Structures are given as C-alpha cells and as structure tokens.
Amino acid sequence: MTYVTPKDFAVRMIDAGQSKVAMSTRDTLIRSYMAGAILALAAAFAVTISVQTGSPLLGAVLFPVGFCMLYLLGFDLLTGVFTLVPLAWLDKRAGVSLGAMLRNWGLVFVGNFAGALTTALLMAIVFTYGFSADVNEVGQAIGGIGEGRTVGYAEHGFAGMLTLFVRGVLCNWMVSTGVVGAMMSDSLPGKVIAMWMPIMLFFYMGFEHSVVNMFLFPIGLMLGGDFTIGDYLIWNEIPTVLGNLVGGLTFVGLMIYTTHVKTGPLRELRVKVKQ
Numbered sequence: 001m002t003y004v005t006p007k008d009f010a011v012r013m014i015d016a017g018q019s020k021v022a023m024s025t026r027d028t029l030i031r032s033y034m035a036g037a038i039l040a041l042a043a044a045f046a047v048t049i050s051v052q053t054g055s056p057l058l059g060a061v062l063f064p065v066g067f068c069m070l071y072l073l074g075f076d077l078l079t080g081v082f083t084l085v086p087l088a089w090l091d092k093r094a095g096v097s098l099g100a101m102l103r104n105w106g107l108v109f110v111g112n113f114a115g116a117l118t119t120a121l122l123m124a125i126v127f128t129y130g131f132s133a134d135v136n137e138v139g140q141a142i143g144g145i146g147e148g149r150t151v152g153y154a155e156h157g158f159a160g161m162l163t164l165f166v167r168g169v170l171c172n173w174m175v176s177t178g179v180v181g182a183m184m185s186d187s188l189p190g191k192v193i194a195m196w197m198p199i200m201l202f203f204y205m206g207f208e209h210s211v212v213n214m215f216l217f218p219i220g221l222m223l224g225g226d227f228t229i230g231d232y233l234i235w236n237e238i239p240t241v242l243g244n245l246v247g248g249l250t251f252v253g254l255m256i257y258t259t260h261v262k263t264g265p266l267r268e269l270r271v272k273v274k275q
Contacts, residue, residue, distance in 0.1 A: 017086070059203070
C-alpha cells in the first residue's frame with residue numbers, strides 16, 4: 001500500500017497546514033462548503049441505514065464513505081484544520097501567524113456550516129415531500145437525535161456539559177487520526193483504509209463532531225425537534241467545537257509533531273563487554 005513512515009507524514013501534516021493558510025478566501029470557502037455538504041449527506045445516509053435496518057453498527061461502518069470522498073477531493077473540515085494549521089504555526093512556517101490561523105479556522109467554520117445547512121434543507125424537503133407531508137421515520141429519528149443531544153445534556157447540568165466536551169475531544173482524536181491517515185499512504189486503497197477505521201469508530205461510539213452537528217441539529221429544528229437554537233448552540237455546538245479543537249490538537253497534532261518532528265536526542269547505549 002506504499003506506506004509512508006511517521007517521520008515523513010509528519011512533515012506532510014505541517015506542509016498541509018501551511019498550504020491551507022496560504023489558500024485564497026474563495027477557495028477556502030468553496031472547499032469547506034463542499035466538505036460540510038458531503039459530510040452532512042453521509043450523516044443522513046448513516047442515519048437512514050440505521051433506522052431502516054435497525055443496525056446502528058451498519059450505519060457506522062458505511063458513514064466513512066462521505067469522509068473519504070471529501071478528503072480525496074481536497075475539501076476541508078474544521079476538525080482537520082484544527083489539527084494541521086497549528087503545526088505550521090508552531091514550526092514557524094513562512095506566513096503562518098496566529099491571526100492567519102484564526103482567519104483560516106473562521107472561514108472553514110463558515111463554509112462547513114453553510115454546506116451542512118444546505119444539505120439539511122435539501123434532506124428536509126426529501127423527508128417531507130417539500131414540507132407538504134408528515135415527517136417520515138428517518139426524519140423523526142433525526143429530530144430525536146437533536147433533542148437528546150441538547151436537552152439531554154442540559155438535564156445533567158455541569159456533568160452533562162463535561163460529558164459533551166469530552167465526547168468532542170474523543171471525536172476529533174479519531175477524526176484527526178483519519179485526516180492523518182490520508183497521508184500515511186501514496187495509494188488510493190491505502191488512504192481509504194487508513195481513513196475508514198477511526199471514522200467508523202467515532203460515529204458508532206456517538207462522539208460529537210462539530211460539522212456533523214451543523215447538519216443534525218438544524219435539520220432537527222426544521223423537522224420539528226423539541227429544542228431551540230439556543231439549546232443547540234449552548235448545549236452542543238460551542239462545547240463540541242472546543243472539544244474538537246482540544247482533541248485533535250492535543251492527541252494527534254502535538255503528539256505526532258513532538259515525537260516525529262522535534263524528536264528527542266537518542267540515548268547513548270552502553271554495551272557490556274564480556275570478560
């Protein structure tokens with residue numbers, strides 16, 4: 001599968017972070033818009049499979065098709081730039097300042113949200129025959145997700161907020177591992193396999209992904225979910241974004257950078273000579 005060693009794909013991660021900062025505003029918005037739209041469609045696909053087959057595992061197994069497609073097409077998710085761009089800043093790459101990094105994050109957030117919202121509207125039309133019929137079974141399930149993962153957390157107060165944040169951390173630990181997975185191979189099958197595994201894990205475990213939630217909660221509101229925009233922002237999106245940032249940067253970006261780029265000095269080995 002033409003495996004790329006950690007030392008080499010670590011450099012690719014830094015290069016990717018720098019290239020994303022250098023990208024034009026237009027291209028950043030287009031690529032993030034398409035990433036949000038495709039990932040949202042994959043989420044709708046996975047929920048549909050789970051509801052119609054009664055097997056959440058099957059939905060999780062097939063959900064990564066959207067993630068693989070968007071990364072192979074060169075599109076960008078907020079969860080990915082949270083991990084890659086800071087490495088270029090830490091490595092003091094030319095043109096990568098704190099302001100440039102925050103600008104990139106902001107543009108990707110806007111693009112992802114716009115793309116996910118577009119798919120939410122289109123799928124809401126599909127689920128309701130243009131808002132002229134009752135919400136179908138899949139639509140009801142999506143509305144229930146939005147309610148359970150906002151009001152459900154709020155019912156537990158601080159403990160619920162902590163759980164939400166930790167699920168965001170765990171999510172981007174896996175998602176960013178999938179982003180790096182695309183750099184671990186120079187072959188198409190190798191890239192897909194390396195991306196598929198951690199994405200399947202995060203989805204089945206019910207971790208919180210900020211971009212997936214940009215689809216699930218707006219469409220839940222469109223389909224009559226019993227929660228508010230305020231519930232969505234306070235009891236899901238904002239803590240999830242923060243958790244995703246911490247998880248991807250801490251458990252993936254910084255760990256790989258620290259041990260494969262800023263590698264510690266080798267120990268001097270002492271060999272005992274037999275008398």
